Amino acid sequence: MTESKTATLSLDGKTYDLPVHSPTVGPDVLDITKLYGQAGVFTHDPGFTSTSACESTITYIDGGKGELLHRGYPIDQLAEKSHYLEVCYLLLYGELPSATQLEDFENRVTNHTMIHEQMVNFFRGFRRDAHPMAVMTGVVGAMSAFYHDSTDISDPWQREVASIRLIAKMPTIAAMAYKYTIGQPFVYPRNDCDYATNFLRMCFAVPAEEYVPNPILSRAMDRIFTLHADHEQNASTSTVRLAGSSGANPFACIAAGIACLWGPAHGGANQACLEMLKEIGSVDRIPEFIARAKDKNDPFRLMGFGHRVYKNFDPRATVMKKSADEVLDLLGVENNPLLQVAKELERVALEDPYFAEKKLFPNVDFYSGIILEAMGFPTSMFTPIFALSRTVGWISQWKEMIADPTGKIGRPRQLYTGSGARDYVDIESR
Numbered sequence: 001m002t003e004s005k006t007a008t009l010s011l012d013g014k015t016y017d018l019p020v021h022s023p024t025v026g027p028d029v030l031d032i033t034k035l036y037g038q039a040g041v042f043t044h045d046p047g048f049t050s051t052s053a054c055e056s057t058i059t060y061i062d063g064g065k066g067e068l069l070h071r072g073y074p075i076d077q078l079a080e081k082s083h084y085l086e087v088c089y090l091l092l093y094g095e096l097p098s099a100t101q102l103e104d105f106e107n108r109v110t111n112h113t114m115i116h117e118q119m120v121n122f123f124r125g126f127r128r129d130a131h132p133m134a135v136m137t138g139v140v141g142a143m144s145a146f147y148h149d150s151t152d153i154s155d156p157w158q159r160e161v162a163s164i165r166l167i168a169k170m171p172t173i174a175a176m177a178y179k180y181t182i183g184q185p186f187v188y189p190r191n192d193c194d195y196a197t198n199f200l201r202m203c204f205a206v207p208a209e210e211y212v213p214n215p216i217l218s219r220a221m222d223r224i225f226t227l228h229a230d231h232e233q234n235a236s237t238s239t240v241r242l243a244g245s246s247g248a249n250p251f252a253c254i255a256a257g258i259a260c261l262w263g264p265a266h267g268g269a270n271q272a273c274l275e276m277l278k279e280i281g282s283v284d285r286i287p288e289f290i291a292r293a294k295d296k297n298d299p300f301r302l303m304g305f306g307h308r309v310y311k312n313f314d315p316r317a318t319v320m321k322k323s324a325d326e327v328l329d330l331l332g333v334e335n336n337p338l339l340q341v342a343k344e345l346e347r348v349a350l351e352d353p354y355f356a357e358k359k360l361f362p363n364v365d366f367y368s369g370i371i372l373e374a375m376g377f378p379t380s381m382f383t384p385i386f387a388l389s390r391t392v393g394w395i396s397q398w399k400e401m402i403a404d405p406t407g408k409i410g411r412p413r414q415l416y417t418g419s420g421a422r423d424y425v426d427i428e429s430r
Helices: 035-039 075-081 084-093 099-110 117-124 132-145 156-182 195-204 215-227 235-244 250-261 269-280 283-294 315-331 337-351 353-357 364-375 379-403
Strands: 002-011 014-022 059-062 067-070
Touching: 002 035, 014 035, 067 075, 067 084, 067 315, 075 215, 075 315, 084 099, 084 195, 084 215, 084 379, 099 156, 099 195, 117 132, 117 156, 132 156, 132 250, 132 379, 156 195, 156 250, 156 379, 195 215, 215 315, 215 364, 215 379, 235 250, 235 379, 250 379, 269 283, 269 337, 269 364, 269 379, 283 337, 315 364, 337 364, 364 379
Parallel strands: none
Antiparallel strands: 002 014, 059 067
């Protein structure tokens, strides 16, 4: 970050010089840190969509160009050439690992995938019909009661141990949440499986027979993890940073991130997409819903198309489409009306000039939802899978925040529009 120029603010006959910082890439940033102290005014930015809340070296997004970089590496290259745990290493430590470093990191993660056996009792405390995200929020928050040796945020080694534990145990917790809701016995992780295969096995294996992993499904699962690993200062990441700014332990911070991700406007997009496909119901009703999507007076929206940040295309969607095609070729769509609707809707939308003009392209949520549905996951598991994928991004952002010497507790201001000061009125006089 460099400071090469200033901006001048004129207010009530006075002027104030505000520094302007230039990032490595992206728009310049107007620094208003001292604005209140100098001028006695705040800025107003609902949603913080025009406000930089931190300085970060992890992820960069250019929505206009359809660009997503992790530590400078384009997401499409990482998704095609790398794999999830290597991307985890990159996000955590800033550089791609050597072969020796990667082997050591993978071993550390693999050897920490089991959870404390007493934590199994936490699952039994939930109703069987509890949403898996409710279960994950509670169980992850409870990790701080079991792993006291990695809650001191002032100790770099404890921060490291907590980071590995969260990345390693999140798939186990998510799979157990799923097994619990369907009434099947928990399946413990195995050290001879890769990260994605281990998760699939814990979700779909049963004690009665041996689970045989399919490499195409494992690769598709790994890509879903990779493509959701981090996405800059989104709502859940900002929640993790805000919780962490108070000095909260890492398990509490990640539980806060999971709770935020649960919101349908954030992590529930791929679930909303599948629910839309169910509403359409059959291929012959697609023209009706396409017409509704074009009608300005109809509140219906095509879920899984377009993106708030990416204005031309979602760079993750291209890679995810390839995985979706591979999975559907393997599993077929003949006996799944939902997937038939998805494939036809994709074709119609990509060929329709209206959608091209409006930049309503299929996004990563559209394709990930299709893949997870084809694999046999219920829609209630879509957001938990998003949460376990995003865990490394949350941790990386949290560690960066903790190590920042300029960090301070988050304390947004407000534009107060309530009543002014007034005297209390006794109840007899009201």
